[in-house]
Structures are given as structure tokens and as C-alpha cells.
Amino acid sequence: MYTETLPAQVQKLQDKAEALHRKNYLLSKGIDLQNSSQLAFQFPGAIGGREDVRHMPNDYCRSSLFTARNNKQPRKNMLRTKLFHLHDVEILYTGFELRAVDDELVWMQLVHYAKDVDLGSTFEFNLTQLLQDLDWPRSGAAYLRLRECISRLRATEVLVTNKKAYGVSGSFSMLEYDSLNDEKGDQHTYYVRMNPKIMLLFAGNLFTSHNWDAYKRLSPAARRLVDYVSSHKTPLPLSVDNFVSLCGVEMDSAARARSFARAKCQELKNNGWVADIFVENDRIHCLKAAVKNRTCSIN
DNA sequence: ATCTATCCGGACCGCATTGC
DNA sequence: GCAATGCGGTCCGGATAGAT
Known part of the structure; x- marks a missing residue:
């Protein structure tokens, strides 16, 4: 019969304590994920949020999660790599380097789509609409680029530690989805989910809102x-x-x-x-x- | 036939980098 | 500090395919 080693037991207890800390943190901000887990409740402009703004967690704003490196340079591939952060926040990142030029905008727009849906629940979106919202052309290359961004965002593991706020976030992916693909393997329908843990990043007004038109320019x-x-x-x-x-x-x-x-x-x-x-x-x-x-x- | 979503192609342009 | 460079993204009219 398998019995857990002492370190494993300690780890389990630690995980439980961290989860409890996160739950209490959210409750202290008036958020109970069991009942209301829509990001829109956090955003300015009351329910539904304003349509002309997009939001970015401060813990991301002050980190090198989305880089501004030249597109001629290949994207780095990271494995639990500690990202640069201005403050006492640690982000361990696994996945391909995300860039501000595309991944950031795609993620912000997907968060916008997700805001009225319970976190963890799936929703669909239209690729053409997403291109329009990003001000990208409706070219084959843009569709390809968009699919690549979405794949890159899914193939991530993020672990944020912010001791002054929610503690340890627990690892999550920037984006989760299932998809239907055509005969070439290209996704034509996405069933997207945002991990409920991203509520930690937005709760308690720990985010920054930008005018979308101006920001994406x-x-x-x-x-x-x-x-x-x-x-x-x-x-x-x-x-x-x-x-x-x-x-x-x-x-x-x-x-x-x-x-x-x-x-x-x-x-x-x-x-x-x-x-x-x-x-x-x-x-x-x-x-x-x-x-x-x-x-x-x-x- | 019409509509909608998706993709193509080629000229053009913006930007990070390089060289002076 | 600034002009040159070159890669890769952008623009947009038109083509294509599938649905109605």
C-alpha cells in the first residue's frame, strides 16, 4: 500500500493553506468564486464593463511577461523561468516568449470577450471579429498569426507569487480551450475558458484599464x-x-x-x-x- | 443569386537594428 | 544623434467556398 512521504504530506498541507489564503483574499474583496466569478463585476462602468477599455493586471504591467523584442529575433522558450519584475512579485513562466506586438493584444481582447462569462465556463468567439477588434487585416497571414498567438497563449504555465496580496496564485495557463479543426488542421471554432485563478490578478482593483483604440496604436x-x-x-x-x-x-x-x-x-x-x-x-x-x-x- | 467568412497577392510601410 | 537597412507586418480589392 502506498503511503505518502513526509515531504509530500507537508506539500499537501502547504497547498491547502495557499488555497485557503487565496479564497480568503478573494472573500475579503467581496468575491466568492462559487457565486459570482465574472470579471465584468471588477471592471469600471458597472456590469458588463465599458466597451472602449481593456484591462491588464498590475502584476503583468510591471513584469516582462509581454516583451517588446524585435520580431526578427526568435522567441525564447522558457521553463519555469523567473521573469523580470519591478516589485516584490515573482512570476515563474513556462512557454514561448509572449510579445506585446501581438500576444498581449490578443490576450487582452480575449479577456474582454470573457468578462461576461463565469470564469472556467467556455465561450465561443469569431476569428474575423477578433481580427477586426485588433485592427488586423483579414489576410491569410493574419489568420495564421492569430491562431499562433492563441496556441502560444494556451501553451503557457504561469505561477505568480504576490505576498502582499493573494500569496501564491497556483499555476495556470494564460488561456484554455478546445477547438474544432478543418481538414488542414486549422482551428475554425474555439471553445475558450479563462482559468478562475486569473480573478486573483484582477480582484481588489489590482489592474489597469486602457483606452483600447489608443493603446493598440x-x-x-x-x-x-x-x-x-x-x-x-x-x-x-x-x-x-x-x-x-x-x-x-x-x-x-x-x-x-x-x-x-x-x-x-x-x-x-x-x-x-x-x-x-x-x-x-x-x-x-x-x-x-x-x-x-x-x-x-x-x- | 446573395450573403458571409475566409483567404490571396503584391505594393507599401513601420520599426528595431546597424553603421557612421 | 541620425540616416540607412531590411525584415516582416499592413492594407485592401478581389477571389473562393459554403450556406441560405
Whole structure:
């Protein structure tokens, strides 16, 4: 007869304690996954949420989960790799490198589709509609790219530890689905589910909302910067090095990193995301206020 | 016949990187 | 700091296939 070893018993108890901590955390935020587990209840604009905004958990905003690396560079493949994070939050990531240029937008839009459905329940969406919502062309390449993004998002395992909030998230995939495929193997219908654990990332207003039209027009690295700025009430100066790490890019010199940061600051300023933003002494200083594209910012 | 969803093709463009 | 480079994404009219 199989009997559990002591370490296994300890692990089991630890898992139970973590699950209880998560449950209590959600209850303290007024969320009981047994009853109401729709993300829409968390989003601004009451039930259903606003249609012109998309949301990103702050724990993702401040990490290198979605990189802004050049598409010429092959995507990294990671196995329980610790991602860069600005604060005391640990993200262990398994899967192909996710990029802001496509995966991020696809995921945000799918979260938007999922917001009115109980987490864990399946829903369908239309690929053409998704292309439209992303402002992508209806080209064969775009369909292919979209299917690849969706596959990449599914083939992930994320484990977030945020001791100040929910503790350990427990591992989950960015996206779960079953699909019906055509004779070529291309998916034509997706039955998508969002893991209920992502509620931990959104609960207690720990997310940032962006004007979707304006956000998706930004370049990938500018989006990493606006995520940083918008996810803090009063953003402290961000070192150029940390900004580069947030973007997941490799710079061959400090001068290039500076120039890269300056260009992204200019992009945010030109598009009215912030009142002022500039690089000084290798730090990015930002002045928020009268921000037209940011709809809410919650620490 | 008409509608809808999907895909093709080729010119064009944006962006990260490179070189000076 | 800036222009050049080249890859790969974008645009959009039109084609195709299947449903009604």
C-alpha cells in the first residue's frame, strides 16, 4: 500500500493553506468564486464593463511577461523561468516568449470577450471579429498569426507569487480551450475558458484599464512604458535599465538604451498619454494628470 | 443569386537594428 | 544623434467556398 512521504504530506498541507489564503483574499474583496466569478463585476462602468477599455493586471504591467523584442529575433522558450519584475512579485513562466506586438493584444481582447462569462465556463468567439477588434487585416497571414498567438497563449504555465496580496496564485495557463479543426488542421471554432485563478490578478482593483483604440496604436515598447506609468498612482522615476528589462530587449550600450527610452517617452507624450515624460540622469520621470487615454489607475 | 467568412497577392510601410 | 537597412507586418480589392 502506498503511503505518502513526509515531504509530500507537508506539500499537501502547504497547498491547502495557499488555497485557503487565496479564497480568503478573494472573500475579503467581496468575491466568492462559487457565486459570482465574472470579471465584468471588477471592471469600471458597472456590469458588463465599458466597451472602449481593456484591462491588464498590475502584476503583468510591471513584469516582462509581454516583451517588446524585435520580431526578427526568435522567441525564447522558457521553463519555469523567473521573469523580470519591478516589485516584490515573482512570476515563474513556462512557454514561448509572449510579445506585446501581438500576444498581449490578443490576450487582452480575449479577456474582454470573457468578462461576461463565469470564469472556467467556455465561450465561443469569431476569428474575423477578433481580427477586426485588433485592427488586423483579414489576410491569410493574419489568420495564421492569430491562431499562433492563441496556441502560444494556451501553451503557457504561469505561477505568480504576490505576498502582499493573494500569496501564491497556483499555476495556470494564460488561456484554455478546445477547438474544432478543418481538414488542414486549422482551428475554425474555439471553445475558450479563462482559468478562475486569473480573478486573483484582477480582484481588489489590482489592474489597469486602457483606452483600447489608443493603446493598440502604441508601439510595443511604448505600451510597456504606459503600463508602468498607468499602473502607479504616482509613478516614481524608472531607471532606463529597468525599462529596458521590462521590455525584455537587449541593448548594446547605455547610449542606445537612453535613446530608446527617449523615443518611447516622446511617443507617449505625443499621443497625450501623460502631461510630461522625459529622461534625466538615466531615469524616466513622468508627470501624469489630465491623461486622456488612461481611464483608471489603481495601485 | 446573395450573403458571409475566409483567404490571396503584391505594393507599401513601420520599426528595431546597424553603421557612421 | 541620425540616416540607412531590411525584415516582416499592413492594407485592401478581389477571389473562393459554403450556406441560405
